[in-house]
Amino acid sequence: MAYYLLFPVHALLWLLFNHREYDAVITSSPPIFTGLAGLPLGIFTGKPWVVDVRDLWIDASVGLGFISEGGPLERLSRAYQGVVLRLADRITVTTEELGSRLTEQYGVTSEKLLHLPNGVDSERFTPSEAEPDPQLVYTGNVGHAQNLEACIRALNHLNGTKANLKIVGDGDIRPQLEQLVGELNLEDQVEFTGLVPRDEIPNIVDDASIGLAPLKEDPTLEYAVPTKAYEYMASGTPVVATGIGEIEHLLDAADAGYVVDNDAEALADTFRRLLVDGDLREQLGQNGRTHIEAHYDREQIARTLSSTLADLVRADG
Numbered sequence: 609m610a611y612y613l614l615f616p617v618h619a620l621l622w623l624l625f626n627h628r629e630y631d632a633v634i635t636s637s638p639p640i641f642t643g644l645a646g647l648p649l650g651i652f653t654g655k656p657w658v659v660d661v662r663d664l665w666i667d668a669s670v671g672l673g674f675i676s677e678g679g680p681l682e683r684l685s686r687a688y689q690g691v692v693l694r695l696a697d698r699i700t701v702t703t704e705e706l707g708s709r710l711t712e713q714y715g716v717t718s719e720k721l722l723h724l725p726n727g728v729d730s731e732r733f734t735p736s737e738a739e740p741d742p743q744l745v746y747t748g749n750v751g752h753a754q755n756l757e758a759c760i761r762a763l764n765h766l767n768g769t770k771a772n773l774k775i776v777g778d779g780d781i782r783p784q785l786e787q788l789v790g791e792l793n794l795e796d797q798v799e800f801t802g803l804v805p806r807d808e809i810p811n812i813v814d815d816a817s818i819g820l821a822p823l824k825e826d827p828t829l830e831y832a833v834p835t836k837a838y839e840y841m842a843s844g845t846p847v848v849a850t851g852i853g854e855i856e857h858l859l860d861a862a863d864a865g866y867v868v869d870n871d872a873e874a875l876a877d878t879f880r881r882l883l884v885d886g887d888l889r890e891q892l893g894q895n896g897r898t899h900i901e902a903h904y905d906r907e908q909i910a911r912t913l914s915s916t917l918a919d920l921v922r923a924d925g
Contacts, residue, residue: 701721746775776801821850847896
């Protein structure tokens with residue numbers, strides 16, 4: 609929290625001292641405190657301010673029990689967020705559902721919203737010709753919003769189908785998951801790599817048979833599509849996800865994997881089906897790669913943002 613609060617103060621000081629060196633400002637949330645750097649600019653200057661909202665941080669904090677629903681901290685946070693969104697010249701959101709939530713909660717107009725999805729560098733994440741290992745992979749934050757426990761328990765229900773699970777990343781619940789692995793005697797099948805260099809991720813994903821994107825089935829997470837899902841798809845790796853909302857829409861539109869109930873046996877059934885059927889894995893992987901190239905390549909997304917910034921700067925000038 610100290611870092612979250614100190615960073616926007618530092619950023620604001622830089623902006624004030626270097627105000628002639630930039631044409632527009634983008635602040636990205638979460639954390640919501642980044643808006644503190646843009647607020648004075650939105651109030652006192654004419655420079656365009658784009659607020660990039662990638663997560664409903666307040667909703668997630670309430671839903672996961674970190675702050676009390678209806679309490680003073682939530683009310684203060686929402687009041688502050690409302691001011692930020694009203695003063696912004698443009699608001700970018702990663703999913704359509706996220707934009708709808710902002711409209712519902714804060715009265716954001718559709719004219720202000722720009723759908724700017726998470727994407728992937730499809731030149732870095734590419735399928736190889738090599739046969740993948742019988743391995744499940746998860747890359748990213750090992751946190752409270754993910755249901756990795758069910759994925760670990762699923763290994764005990766594979767009924768003779770052999771597979772390992774590689775969890776790449778770190779986070780708050782890693783110690784609990786490591787304890788669970790020990791209790792289930794799965795040390796030979798589950799590997800916690802911790803943090804690894806970003807450049808290693810494409811090869812790690814490409815080596816796997818299945819990419820995992822397990823979100824908890826929580827209404828506060830309906831808007832979320834983990835970036836890892838795009839990376840799996842770009843790599844031609846079938847996706848098995850849990851959760852509700854946007855992640856379901858993505859995989860349905862792409863036909864690149866399955867959304868499964870947050871249940872160990874249901875997950876195991878899906879894992880087994882994909883592990884034993886190489887043709888199915890290949891088809892889902894090809895579908896995912898094609899969908900990424902058509903809709904979620906990061907170069908296309910960057911061009912959209914560049915055009916938006918240019919329009920805002922011209923209007924300001």
